[in-house]
Amino acid sequence: MLNIVLFGPPGAGKGTQSQKLIEKYGLIHLSTGDLLRSEISRGTELGLKAKGLMDAGLLVPDEVVIGMIESKIADNRSAAGFIFDGFPRTVPQAEALDVLLSKYDQGISCMIALQVSEEELVKRLLLRGQTSGRPDDADETLIQKRVQEYNTKTAQVANYYAQQNKFYAVDGIGEIDEIFAKNCEIIGACQLALNNK
Secondary structure (H helix, E strand, C coil): CEEEEEECCCCCCHHHHHHHHHHHHCCEEEEHHHHHHHHHHHCCHHHHHHHHHHHCCCCCCHHHHHHHHHHHHHHCCCCCEEEEECCCCCHHHHHHHHHHHHHCCCCCCEEEEEECCHHHHHHHHHHHHHHHCCHHHCCHHHHHHHHHHHHHHHHHHHHHHHHCCCEEEEECCCCHHHHHHHHHHHHHHHHHHHHCC
């Protein structure tokens, strides 16, 4: 199984790249936001628990999110692999994900981080804000806050995967297909390494 963590600050192009990677490698997209919405709309036990917390303005705890990820993995045992988008955001989440995957004799193949300057991110998000309808895409102060939050919290996650020799940085500025080609190169090398294990 090919399990990829796709990383990057808001506006780095994760959505675009993950879509292309899903098509090429036949992966299942695991976005925690989508999972939460799906569990809530289906009225599952985890979904109801998450909704109660969100309605109270609280963050959904890691064990609930991990539970949702596990049910998705369990339902797709024959998948070619997964692409994790927006998760893990913290080292405890990365550790919990490793424990979960090991239950299925799996692991993270590689973590690809799309790197884009803050100036470019602000520009992209303000542009996106003109059509996305998301209030946090239209306010420069909010954008900078989101980028800062990403940099503070997720830098440790990058170190966590770097210690496992699974971290790869990709310049997220340039033509979409050029960036995609770089991502495929990394994945190809990871697949070779996995096959030789």
